[in-house]
Amino acid sequence: MPELPEVETSCRGIAPHLTGEVISGITIRQAKLRWPIPDDLPSLLTGQTITAVTRRAKYLFITTDIGSLILHLGMSGSLRMVDSSTPAEKHDHFDLLLSNGKLLRLRDPRRFGAVLWGGLHPENHVLITHLGPEPLDEAFSGKHLYQIGHKRRGAIKNLIMDAKVVVGVGNIYASESLFLAGIHPGCTANSLSKNHYYRLAEAIKQVLAKAIEQGGTTLKDFQQSDGKPGYFAQQLNVYGRSGEPCPTCGNTISQCKIGQRSSFFCHHCQH
DNA sequence: CAAAGGTCCTGCTCGC
DNA sequence: TGCGAGCAGGACCTTT
The missing domain is CATH 1.10.8.50 (Helicase, Ruva Protein; domain 3)
Structure with a gap:
């Protein structure tokens, strides 16, 4: 699914639902994506408040005071806000639970996507530092x-x-x-x-x-x-x-x- | 069996 | 010849 417009649309779609909300938990059903989902994410992020949701290339950053989660949708990934009572389906690998009863759900049948920890400076993550300019920035000409x-x-x-x-x-x-x-x-x-x-x-x-x-x-x-x-x-x-x-x-x-x-x-x- | 919207990694090739 | 950058192909997965 995701080309840049899709990722940008996802970013704009989820940002208002996440920003300012408190993370009440994380569910990892399938850790084996492009890279393993770090298993310490739940303990790390539970209780943190989301301060921003941004995009760089096809990566999404979900930011808290202690650092950012980096998401990539790979070839078949999609994100959705759902009620926490919504049952997970086959390829729903990752949930970010919010204290307001909603959750952000990552579905990715082909599992080329990624959920990574970016720390306080996700822009310095090894996957991010070597990226070229954004196509819509002036730096690209x-x-x-x-x-x-x-x-x-x-x-x-x-x-x-x-x-x-x-x-x-x-x-x-x-x-x-x-x-x-x-x-x-x-x-x-x-x-x-x-x-x-x-x-x-x-x-x-x-x-x-x-x-x-x-x-x-x-x-x-x-x-x-x-x-x-x-x-x-x-x-x-x-x-x-x-x-x-x-x-x-x-x-x-x-x-x-x-x-x-x-x-x-x-x-x-x-x- | 082929193909599907991504992209990193490996090993080879090319040009200085 | 030797070196490093660039290039092609393989890899990762599941579904249609």
């Missing part, structure tokens, strides 16, 4: 992309999905951004001009900003039992549409593998 990309020999799609280059561009939005910029996903990075990079950076910003906006439209439904992520409803131009006509030129959308991942593009519009 065509200039930044060009400086890194012009001497790389790998495919451009892999470059923009590299979290050391820019965070938050997943497989869906990599294809979408490259379509918008008119760049073939398999292009070698060092074959692109400065102009290409400027266009691509703008396309990434535009695609992600729009997706976050659309994710936001379902925020009010966040607590509902089957609240679906907003981006499912959004318009994707090429992702998942091989064989369909290109919305720009009408030619058939192609699919190929780049770096083991499915990639979608229009042969006619992208070079």
Whole structure:
């Protein structure tokens, strides 16, 4: 599920329900996620007050006075606020219980997600320190992309999905951004001009900003039992549409593998 | 059997 | 040749 817009939507959805609340306990049903959930979390966090919920890349930070919990949703994770009487289902691995009778529940069938302790400075955690700029920050620009990309020999799609280059561009939005910029996903990075990079950076910003906006439209439904992520409803131009006509030129959308991942593009519009 | 929205780790390759 | 950065592939899991 989670690309950046989904994580941002989750962050905005849970923040008002968590901020200011007291943690009354933690339930770990399955500790084996991407990394083991630390077993001292319950004793550490019980009784603490949540002061903030924030996001960096696709990681969420749930902050208290003694430090922050770091969450990652991996490939199939989702978060939900539910009443503490709600029975846990098969893949509900982790609950953060609140003293008001609610809880934050992590569901993650594929278990590529993570629940980690970030301490007082989660931004210094080994998973966080080497991350590139946020795509919607000014630090991410065509200039930044060009400086890194012009001497790389790998495919451009892999470059923009590299979290050391820019965070938050997943497989869906990599294809979408490259379509918008008119760049073939398999292009070698060092074959692109400065102009290409400027266009691509703008396309990434535009695609992600729009997706976050659309994710936001379902925020009010966040607590509902089957609240679906907003981006499912959004318009994707090429992702998942091989064989369909290109919305720009009408030619058939192609699919190929780049770096083991499915990639979608229009042969006619992208070079 | 293949594929699914993530990303870290390993071991090889390439260019200085 | 030697070195380090960069690159491709494998790994982790379950469900459809």
